[in-house]
Amino acid sequence: MTPATHPAVAALLERSHRLGADPRNTNYAGGNTSAKGTDTDPVTGGEVELLWVKGSGGDLGTLTAAGLAALRLDRLRSLVNVYPGVEREDEMVAAFDYCLHGRGGAAPSIDTAMHGLVDAAHVDHLHPDSGIALATAADGEKLTAECFGDRVVWVPWRRPGFQLGLDIAAIKAANPQAIGCILGGHGITAWGDTAEECEARSLEIIRTAEAFIAERGRPEPFGPVIEGYQPLPEDERRARAAALAPVIRGLASTDRPQIGHFTDSDVVLDFVSRAEHPRLAALGTSCPDHFLRTKVRPLVLDVAPTAPLEEAVARLKELHTAYREEYAAYYQRHATEDSPAMRGADPAIVLVPGVGMFSFGKDKQTARVAGEFYVNAINVMRGAEAVSTYAPIDESEKFRIEYWALEEAKLQRMPKPKPLATRVALVTGAASGIGKAIAERLAAEGACVVVADLNAEAAQAVVDELGGADRAVAVVADVTSEEQIKDAFAAAALAFGGVDLVVNNAGLSISKPLLETTVKDWDLQHDVMARGSFLVSREAARVxxxxxxxxxxxxxxxxxxxxAGPNNIAYGATKADQAHQVRLLAAELGEHGIRVNGINPDGVVRGSGIFAGGWGAKRAAVYGVPEEKLGEFYAQRTLLKREVLPEHVAAAVFALTGGDLTHTTGLHIPVDAGVAAAFLR
Known part of the structure; x- marks a missing residue:
């Protein structure tokens, strides 16, 4: 039978989904589950005993059969006979490939030995905050015994790998009464004869630890609130976060560009308001899944939230310089001649008292998950400090994992990033027509997109099509309003950390002869496009x-x-205004590395909100053609005889911003299929 239809696999996936759906049980992509069973060997026709285990990089909550590695248990267990010892245990990961059964499936993870060597049909390895709190307590072994008696066994810290699998297998064999173990500095492991029993035991360990900490813990494990470090009111807090976000993102992108995520949850705000947060933050995280995403420790701003913004910015820059120096020193302390090169010295987590937490990564999901992991770390520290003293694993052990050859190999297997990865784009008028096509193209090329439009519902529909909040956000923006433009860029800062690419696309068209064009027509046309582009560009430049x-x-x-087309004075004049804004801003902003370019389309009829709103009928009347034939009419007057579509304009935006035209600014690209009268001179 196929893996997806095997009863053991079906039960494993259901159990994994239930465990992974509750953040109290494990974090995103953290932990792994397994099941053992028999299947028919297609070569011999006989039965073969198999292990199905969550593969490298998967997530329990969304696990599928394709995310499992299937291994032959006889071969996996035989690896014990060729195990060369803990100093060479990394070699065993490559050996797992020789134990695989069939084609497809995920790559076996470093924890495969734990699941295969433990004598139980079902095994769960999880990273619950309550379990890690006991695992990182200074007297964790004693507390484990007090909490569970002999039902759960303490396993001293050991880096994940083959030897840890042997250790847990031996401990289970020596403790037949045990349902699982606490892994020092790391997490929990539970086992059972059935999927239901294994899941129940995992939950028993997690909930028992939670209750123990709640009953035994002191009320304020992080100490008293620091005077002046209380959270700002929500509106002030988010305004200050939006103001700080571009600065912090720029600092965190010193070595390589990053996408940001902002969190002001009660957990974070309480932690950074308390007296013990500087000491605990400096100790760093402990669980490998945590610090691989958050780095060993965060950058912590030590300025009160009510201090002037300029003071906070200046101090952030000082602290960032010190952080980079300290990280380089950490690398030098522990690196050997075989260590991978230092990957970057910028923080992944920045804590700002009274405001919240900024987290960073190669994309929005990575940045968001890093923040979620640091919330887990805060919960762990609270639990450990409540019943004992937080004592994470040694810095040298963290380095061994952060710069593990196996971790480096995993990073090298990652697909090449898309051209616009790590870039944040804000597109005005992006809910329809050209703007929507631009948003779609930029997102397809890897950008995070802020879909700005007057129509909130249509903008959100575009966001949903693009993949939701990890790919795009919707903002309502009337480009004639300074306040709404500032709010749109603030939303971009809170969602992604800032903005790198702005497209002035919002517009409207009024087609009238000179004598019929009113002052109101003129002002509206110029307010939306000339003034609107100016306001958007000014705020973009500031960020x-x-x-x-x-x-x-x-x-x-x-x-x-x-x-110079007929009956088009207001529209043509404001487009000429925009064209010269391109040149003026290219000249002014070049010293900041900001490139300003323009695109000159011919009339884009299909999919255009402007043409559908009455402009098409008026232009068709001017040219004496039926409105439904206007696109064809425009095409026939071009040199190439081709109609210009929204995606053609979007392609030109990508051509300008995708990385090949890095030395081009002040340019206008015609996308008009060849209109000789509009040739640039």
């Missing part, structure tokens, strides 16, 4: 300069900024 990462501003102008 980009604060980030210090350069950036791109792209204007969707028009061939009408060059070509």
């Amino acid at each position: 980009m300069i604060e980030q210090g990462l350069g950036g791109d501003i792209v204007y969707i102008a028009s061939k009408n900024g060059v070509f």
Whole structure:
């Protein structure tokens, strides 16, 4: 039978989903589960005993059969006979490949030995906050005995690997009464004869530890609140976070660009307001799954939340310099000639008292998950401090895992990032037509996208199509409003850390002869496009300069900024205004590494909100053609005889921003299929 239909696999997946759905049980992508069973060997026709175990990189809550590694138990157990010892245990990971059964499936993880060598049909290895709290307590072994008696056994810290699997197998054999163990500095492991029994035992360990800490713990394990470090009111807090985010993201991107995530949960705000937070933060996280994502320790701002913003920014820059020096020293203390090169000295977590936590990663999901892991770490520290003293694993052990050859190999297997990975794009008028096509193309090329539009419902629909909050966010933005533009960029800062790429696309069109064009028509046309582009570009420049990462501003102008068409005075004039803004801003912002370019499309009829709103009918009347034939009419007057579509404009935006035109600024690219009268001179 196929893995997906095997009863043992089905039960394993159901158990994994239930355990992974509750963050009290384990963190995202943390831990692993397994089941043993028999299946028919397609070669011999006989039965073969197999282990199905969550593979490397998967997540319990969303695990599928394809995310499992299937191994022959006879071969896996035979590895004990060729095990060369703890100094060479990493070699055993490659040996797992020789134990695989069939094609497909996930790569076996470092924890495979734990599951295969333990004599139980079902095994769970999880990272619950309550279990890690006992595992990281200074007297964790004593507390484990007090909490569980002999029902749960203490296992001293050992780096994950083959030897840890042997240790746990031996401890289980020596303690037949035990249902599982606490792994020092790490997490928990439970076992059972059935999937139901294994799951029940995992939950028993987790809930018993929770109750023990709640009953035995002191009420304020993080100490008293520091005067002046209380959380700011929500509106002030988020405004300050939005102001700080681009600065912090720029600092965290010193070695390589990062996407940011902001968290102001009660857990974080309470931690950074308490007297013990500097000491505990400096000790760093303990569980390998935590510090591989959060780095060994965060950067902690030591300025009161009510201090002037300039003071906070200046102090952040000082602390960042010190953090990088300290991280380099940490690397030098522990690196050997075989260690991978230092991957980067910037923090992954930045804590700001009264405001919250900023976390960073190669994409939004990675940044968000890093923040979630540090919340786990805070919960662990609270539990350990409540019943004892928090005592994470030694710094040297953290380094061994952070710069583990196996971890480096995993990183090297990651797919090459897309061209716009780590870039945050804000597109105005992005709920339809050209703007939507641009948002879709930028997201497809790896960017996080802020979909800005007057129509909130339509903007959210685009976000949903793009993949939700880890890929895009919707903001309501009237580009004529300074306040709404500032709010849109603040939303981008809170969602992703800042902005790198801005597309001035929002617009409308009023097609009238000169004598019929009113002052109201003129003002509306210029307010939306000339004034709107100015306001958006001004706020974009402010954010980009604060980030210090350069950036791109792209204007969707028009061939009408060059070509003098009939009955089009207001629209043509404002497009000419936008065209010159491109040149002026390119000249002014170049010193900051900000490139400003424009695109001059011909009339884009299909999918256009402007044309659907009445502009198409008016232009068709001007040219004496049916409205439904307007796109064809425009195409026939071009040199290439091709209609211009929204995706053609989107392609030009990507061409300007995708990385190949790094030395181009102040340029207008025609996307008009060849309108000779609009040739640039």
